[in-house]
Amino acid sequence: xxxxxxSIWTLAFLSLTAATIALFAARNQLGEAHVALVFLxxxxxxxxxxxxxxxxxxxLFAFLxxxxxxxxxYNTLLVRNPFDWLVLFVFLITSIVAxxxxxxxxxxxxAVERAEALREADKLKDALLASLSHDLRxxxxxxxxxxHELQPLGDERTxxxxxxxxxxxxxxxxxxxxxxxxxxxxxxxxxxxAADDLLGAVVQQVAGxxxxxxxxxxxxxxxxxxxxxxxxxxxxxxxxxxxxxxxxHVPDTSPxxxxxxxxxxxxxxxxxxxxxxxxxxxxxxxxxxxYRSTAKASGPRSGGLGLSIAxxxxxxxxxxxxxxxxxxxGATFELRLPAARP
Amino acid sequence: MSSLRTCDHNGMPSQTALxxxxxxxxxxxxxxxxxxxxxxxxxxxxxxxxLRLNALEKPSLIVLDLGLPDLSGISVAEEIxxxxxxxxxxxxxxxxxxEKATLLDAGADDYVTKPFSTLELKARVRALLRRASxxxxxxxxxxxxxxxxxxxxxxxxxxxxxxxxxxTEWELVxxxxxxxxxxxxxxxxxxxVWPGRxxxxxxxxxxxxxxxxxxxxxxxxxxxxxIFTEPGVGYRFAASQ
Numbered sequence: 001x002x003x004x005x006x007s008i009w010t011l012a013f014l015s016l017t018a019a020t021i022a023l024f025a026a027r028n029q030l031g032e033a034h035v036a037l038v039f040l041x042x043x044x045x046x047x048x049x050x051x052x053x054x055x056x057x058x059x060l061f062a063f064l065x066x067x068x069x070x071x072x073x074y075n076t077l078l079v080r081n082p083f084d085w086l087v088l089f090v091f092l093i094t095s096i097v098a099x100x101x102x103x104x105x106x107x108x109x110x111a112v113e114r115a116e117a118l119r120e121a122d123k124l125k126d127a128l129l130a131s132l133s134h135d136l137r138x139x140x141x142x143x144x145x146x147x148h149e150l151q152p153l154g155d156e157r158t159x160x161x162x163x164x165x166x167x168x169x170x171x172x173x174x175x176x177x178x179x180x181x182x183x184x185x186x187x188x189x190x191x192x193x194a195a196d197d198l199l200g201a202v203v204q205q206v207a208g209x210x211x212x213x214x215x216x217x218x219x220x221x222x223x224x225x226x227x228x229x230x231x232x233x234x235x236x237x238x239x240x241x242x243x244x245x246x247x248x249h250v251p252d253t254s255p256x257x258x259x260x261x262x263x264x265x266x267x268x269x270x271x272x273x274x275x276x277x278x279x280x281x282x283x284x285x286x287x288x289x290x291y292r293s294t295a296k297a298s299g300p301r302s303g304g305l306g307l308s309i310a311x312x313x314x315x316x317x318x319x320x321x322x323x324x325x326x327x328x329x330g331a332t333f334e335l336r337l338p339a340a341r342p
Numbered sequence: 343m344s345s346l347r348t349c350d351h352n353g354m355p356s357q358t359a360l361x362x363x364x365x366x367x368x369x370x371x372x373x374x375x376x377x378x379x380x381x382x383x384x385x386x387x388x389x390x391x392x393l394r395l396n397a398l399e400k401p402s403l404i405v406l407d408l409g410l411p412d413l414s415g416i417s418v419a420e421e422i423x424x425x426x427x428x429x430x431x432x433x434x435x436x437x438x439x440x441e442k443a444t445l446l447d448a449g450a451d452d453y454v455t456k457p458f459s460t461l462e463l464k465a466r467v468r469a470l471l472r473r474a475s476x477x478x479x480x481x482x483x484x485x486x487x488x489x490x491x492x493x494x495x496x497x498x499x500x501x502x503x504x505x506x507x508x509x510t511e512w513e514l515v516x517x518x519x520x521x522x523x524x525x526x527x528x529x530x531x532x533x534x535v536w537p538g539r540x541x542x543x544x545x546x547x548x549x550x551x552x553x554x555x556x557x558x559x560x561x562x563x564x565x566x567x568x569i570f571t572e573p574g575v576g577y578r579f580a581a582s583q
Contacts, residue, residue: 133435134409134456138365141457145371148460162459169457187440189574192546194553199564201571217564225553227546233439233574342546 005050012046012058020065027070032084035070036091040098047099051106055099063092125185129176136172140165174305177237178289181312188231190317192340195219195226195260195267202239202258214253215243220261228267229340234313235269238321241306242271242333250275250330267339272332283323287311310335358382358399362392362418363407363433372405372433375460379467389413396422403467406450407433408441415441416448423449429470433458439574443527446575452525469581473523484519486581487567489559491519500559510535511555514548518569523581525572552577 019042023035039062047055067077071084079085147161180186199217206212219226239258246256254274261268278286285291289308307321310333314321319337326332359380361372364387373383384399386392389410396404404422408415419430432445432453442453452466482493490499498505498515507515517534518526526534532541532548556563570578 130435131409137435137456138368138409142365142367142371144457145368145375145460149371149374165457189440192549194549196553196556196563197549197571200556200566201573203565204570219564225550227549236573340546342550 008050015042032087043095044098047102052099052103059095125183133176140169177309186316190231192227192342193232199260201236205240214256216255217258226262227340227342228337230317230337238310238313241310246273262339265339267337269335270332272326274328274330277325277329277331358401359403360384360395360401361405362386364411375463389418393421403429405431419448419450443575446527447529469523505558514551518579522579525578527576
């Protein structure tokens, strides 16, 4: 017990003792109501200052003092008038309830203050990351813009400069995403969204690619509308990362299938390719940051963050991202999100 | 008041643009990109300076960076909107979808995400200019691709065939088509289709109706050609070029 705590307890007992002595001195002029109310005041004061346990303890001792000193026959715990038992017990219950109420009000306030502090910390984190994002993207913008201005002059190297700036941008985006996920500063905007909408957005994202026709998007049940409770931007990122990986790791003309459908309480999106799949030994590792597959991959490497970010984003929304082997031997990634009915 | 064309009768650019960004290199790149379509481009490095120049030069286009050192992008956009109809194009970093939506709601007309290519920037600016001049379009029929909307008769034809829309679906398509090329935030669309209703948690109605409408007007609802999704921000009806 801390010193401050100990002194409050001492003060409470001193108050109770003082009250008892004062009331005792005027015992013949006072009625039971006077005693009960004065003691109640002491109990309330003890609860407010020292918490629930002190309040209850003071109530108990006040109860005993009340019975012993102020209810005939005096100096015993017996009570002559049966209605006095009522007085005693109502007093005890009132004290206890008051102590409990005070305790509850205080802990609620403490919880509110804690939540406030957490929110402030999150806002600070978010502001820092936004500032970092701005500072990293600004020079990239300049590089890209200048490379673009030089393009009409005919030097092919300007295309490479722009391409590398894009690559750097992707890495920056991934790193910031990881920072947000790890730091718990991920803004979540969970709403009821349509599966159609998400799948369409994936198609939109792939639209610039020369091999965009490889992407085949479909609904398990085209006749109905399926909805889920998720963050649209994050889920788009997950599917986008999975699709990008498929394009990168299966560099041929085989189709990449993305499907969506409801199974029970779950909305499932599947991204499947017709490559060689992921060997059993690597199936857990691929979801860890900076994992580098031992299998060959063509095209620019993203530093192995795509899958770990995808899984992090899935879990942040209350969903899961898992791997399953395809019948044809390729890879299937399953994103599960809570289904919803609008 | 902004004019609706940037060129005078000789085909020469005649209007002013304002670039507000604290990075000198970005101001230079953006000014360079705008020089083809605007006679005069002025630059400001702070929000306060930008507002001062806006009042002085009365530009018809303002390119506004969100990461200004002195004022927030929203307050600058709101301040400009108080006295001007100028087109506002916002430069934002990614991961700021909430911010983008808030800015569009506050009066910005479109946004470009950094790092952007100057080609993208020019395309957005030109789309804004086209949109501004087409506001003058008379007549009550709007055509985009295979869709033809008759505002008086309140009918929508697709490939010449009538599309059956519920009153709410009609309102939604009408708002999107009359604002073709412009990103409309979820909030703006909701307010237009369900005026007076609290936005709150009825946003899902918007999504349900958009999904239904897509199934009626798109040949493939999963590969839209008319109603595009702007993730985290809203929807945009594609303007025919």
